[in-house]
Amino acid sequence: MLRTAVLVSGGGTNLQAILDAKRGGRIPHAEIALVIASNPSAYALQRAEQAGVPGTVVQKAKDEAVEAYGERLLAVLRENRIDLCVLAGFLTILPENVIRAYDHRILNIHPSLIPSFCGKGFYGLRVHEAALARGVKLTGATVHFVNEIPDGGDIIAQKAVAVQPGDTPGILQRRVMEEAEWLLLPAALEDVARTIENGGN
Ligand code: GRF
Numbered sequence: 001m002l003r004t005a006v007l008v009s010g011g012g013t014n015l016q017a018i019l020d021a022k023r024g025g026r027i028p029h030a031e032i033a034l035v036i037a038s039n040p041s042a043y044a045l046q047r048a049e050q051a052g053v054p055g056t057v058v059q060k061a062k063d064e065a066v067e068a069y070g071e072r073l074l075a076v077l078r079e080n081r082i083d084l085c086v087l088a089g090f091l092t093i094l095p096e097n098v099i100r101a102y103d104h105r106i107l108n109i110h111p112s113l114i115p116s117f118c119g120k121g122f123y124g125l126r127v128h129e130a131a132l133a134r135g136v137k138l139t140g141a142t143v144h145f146v147n148e149i150p151d152g153g154d155i156i157a158q159k160a161v162a163v164q165p166g167d168t169p170g171i172l173q174r175r176v177m178e179e180a181e182w183l184l185l186p187a188a189l190e191d192v193a194r195t196i197e198n199g200g201n
Contacts, residue, residue, distance in 0.1 A: 004086060005082045006018060009037065010042055010089050012048075012088065013181075013182065015044045028194075033081075033082060035056070044088075066096075085102055105196075110122075112131060122151070125173060128173045139172065140158060143156045158184075
């Protein structure tokens with residue numbers, strides 16, 4: 001079983017989906033070994049505690065060099081013998097030293113169909129605002145590996161969600177979570193963990 005860390009910054013509904021899937025036996029190849037929050041007030045930490053998963057905070061200090069922050073993060077990952085990372089609403093840009101150390105071992109969920117509405121500046125409600133402003137009829141979510149290009153790594157899984165008349169960014173965000181993100185992320189985690197355990201890449 002691959003020791004997996006979930007990195008979070010906020011509410012943690014995607015973390016919850018992973019924890020629920022794990023409890024339901026749908027992620028047999030990964031153990032949720034650690035939750036790392038980018039700030040101490042992330043509600044996701046409470047979800048981790050309720051599930052009996054250790055949680056910790058690794059916060060980038062304002063004037064801290066990116067590489068130094070990356071080293072601190074890597075130290076926590078290594079101390080906990082983490083094989084695989086999942087970014088589930090993690091808002092801090094990952095330093096390159098972390099990305100290099102975990103090449104094709106870090107998954108991210110993005111709430112659009114990449115390559116639409118992704119990259120620098122596209123996070124949270126902004127993604128859905130942009131989709132509505134462009135008038136797309138389909139949006140969705142993407143799970144991809146993390147590389148040095150924001151939202152630019154290899155795509156693992158995608159799921160489309162219909163835009164409905166009268167949608168607001170908030171309504172659309174909720175539908176994308178319910179119909180795509182919360183299903184896609186646990187399933188992608190299991191797929192990747194199983195592939196690695198079976199000797200794939
Ligand atoms: C999700 O929309 C995810 O796609 C994005 O950030 C949001 C996190 O929500 N990367 P939550 O903290 O999992 O509730």
